[in-house]
Amino acid sequence: MVRANTNRDTSIFFNLVLIFSLLLFIVSMAESRTLDAVFLKPNSTPQCDTVFGVASGDSCYAITQQYKLTTEIFDSINPNINCDALFVGQWVCVAGTA
Template sequence: MAKANKTMVLNMILVLSLLLIISVAESKRIGGFGLKEAKGTPTCETVYSVKSGDTCSGIQQEFNLTEQFFDAINPNLNCDALFVAQWICVDGTVN
């Protein structure tokens, strides 16, 4: 009886390992867990401190930035959750 339980546990471990390997392989094949691949590393030259009432589009207009460039130099910015004194990059490069 004990040998049958050990065999069943071993089989379960093998099946779970196989499922884990398949899921990791599939995630790499389709781009990895839904994350975008970085096109380059942004380097920030100048920052701006968010003030009350600021929006991303307002900051883009104030510094004459295109939306694409603004997004490229602020890749992790959530424009729906800006907060006062948050630093936003307004000039830089994307390598």
């Protein structure tokens, strides 16, 4: 009879350890999402200070050269611009922060 109680106690112990591990995993996942939202600012919006109106024959490359911008900066302040489909009269940001 002592052996049956020992097996039952061992089983209960392992089940409690399993439940505790699962709860710890859930809490750690929730905390990591909260910290990402606070520190990484996933929804930051670019701020534009100066815009340029696209004229006939303009390209993203020509605009970046004219305003001495790197491709990375131009892309970060113009996240929704499709450089393959620029059109006359389209406004692009040429100075701002990402």
